Amino acid sequence: MKNFSLILNGILAIAIAILFYQVSTLKNAGTSTETSSSDKVIKPVIIESATNLVDAKIAYVNTDSINEHYDYIADFTKVIRGKKATLEAQMQSMTAKFQQEYEAFQQSAQAGVAPQSELQKQQTSLERQQKELANKELQLQNLGVELEEKNLELNKSVKDYLLKINNGRFDYILSYSDMMPTILLANPKLDITSEVLKGINDEYKSKKGKK
Numbered sequence: 727m728k729n730f731s732l733i734l735n736g737i738l739a740i741a742i743a744i745l746f747y748q749v750s751t752l753k754n755a756g757t758s759t760e761t762s763s764s765d766k767v768i769k770p771v772i773i774e775s776a777t778n779l780v781d782a783k784i785a786y787v788n789t790d791s792i793n794e795h796y797d798y799i800a801d802f803t804k805v806i807r808g809k810k811a812t813l814e815a816q817m818q819s820m821t822a823k824f825q826q827e828y829e830a831f832q833q834s835a836q837a838g839v840a841p842q843s844e845l846q847k848q849q850t851s852l853e854r855q856q857k858e859l860a861n862k863e864l865q866l867q868n869l870g871v872e873l874e875e876k877n878l879e880l881n882k883s884v885k886d887y888l889l890k891i892n893n894g895r896f897d898y899i900l901s902y903s904d905m906m907p908t909i910l911l912a913n914p915k916l917d918i919t920s921e922v923l924k925g926i927n928d929e930y931k932s933k934k935g936k937k
Contacts, residue, residue, distance in 0.1 A: 728896060729751045744826070751791065751882075755868065772908045778879075782897045782898065783895065783897050783898075784896060784898045784900065784916055785895075785896045785898070785899050785900070785916050785918045786890075786900040786901065786902045786909065786912055786919075787884075787899060787900075787901055787902065787917075787918060787919050787922050788901075788902045788913070789901050789902065789903045790902075790903050790904055790915065790921040791868060791906060791919045792884065792919070792922070792923060794928060794932075795923055795927075796880075796923065796927060796932065797927050797930050797934075798880060798883065798926070798927075798930045799880065801934075802876045806869055806872065806873055806876075809869055810866065810869055813862055813865055813866045813869075816861045816862055817863065817866070818860060820858060820859050820862065820877075821859065823855065823934070824852065824855045824856070824859065827848065827851065827855070828852055830848070831845070831849065831852060835846065846902070856892055860904060883926060883929070883930070884922070884926060887922065887925055887926050887929065888922065891921070891925060892893060899918070901916075
C-alpha cells in the first residue's frame with residue numbers, strides 16, 4: 727500500500743530531521759573550543775538534548791513486509807478487487823446492450839416506419855440505461871474513497887499496536903521500504919517487523935473471529 731508507505735515515510739522524515747539536529751548539536755557542542763589572541767581557551771558548551779543519541783533506542787518496521795503479509799490488507803484488497811471486477815463486468819454488459827439498442831433506435835427513426843409511441847418508448851429506455859451506467863461509474867469511483875478509508879483504518883491499527891507494545895522500549899520507530907528507501911542502511915538487529923506483523927495479524931484474526 728503506497729499511502730501507508732507515504733504516511734510512515736513522512737513520520738520517518740520528521741524523525742530523521744530530529745536525529746540530524748541532535749547529531750549536529752552534539753557535534754558542535756563537543757568541538758566548540760576556540761583559542762583567542764591571548765591564548766585563552768573557551769570551554770565547550772554542551773547543550774542537553776531531549777534524548778541522548780548515544781542512549782537512544784531505535785527500531786524500524788519494514789512496510790513492504792506489512793503490505794505483503796498483513797491479513798487485513800489481503801482481505802480488504804480482495805474485497806475491493808471483487809467489487810471492481812463486478813462493476814466493470816456489469817458496465818461492459820450494459821454498454822453493449824445500450825449500443826445495440828441505440829443503433830436499433832437510430833435505424834427505426836431514420837426508416838420512419840416505427841410509430842411515434844414505439845420510438846418514445848425506445849428513447850425512454852435508452853435514457854434509463856444511461857442513468858444506470860452513470861450510477862455504475864459513480865460506484866466505481868467511490869471504490870477509491872472506500873480504499874482511502876481502509877488505508878486510514880490500516881494506519882491507525884498499526885500505530886495503535888506500536889503504541890501498545892512500545893511502552894518505553896524505543897525512542898524512535900522508523901519505517902523502511904525497499905521501494906521507497908528513505909533509510910539507506912539499516913542494522914537487521916533493529917528490525918521489529920516480524921514482531922509487529924505477528925501482533926497485528928493476531929489482533930485482526932481475533933477481531934475478525936468476533937464478527
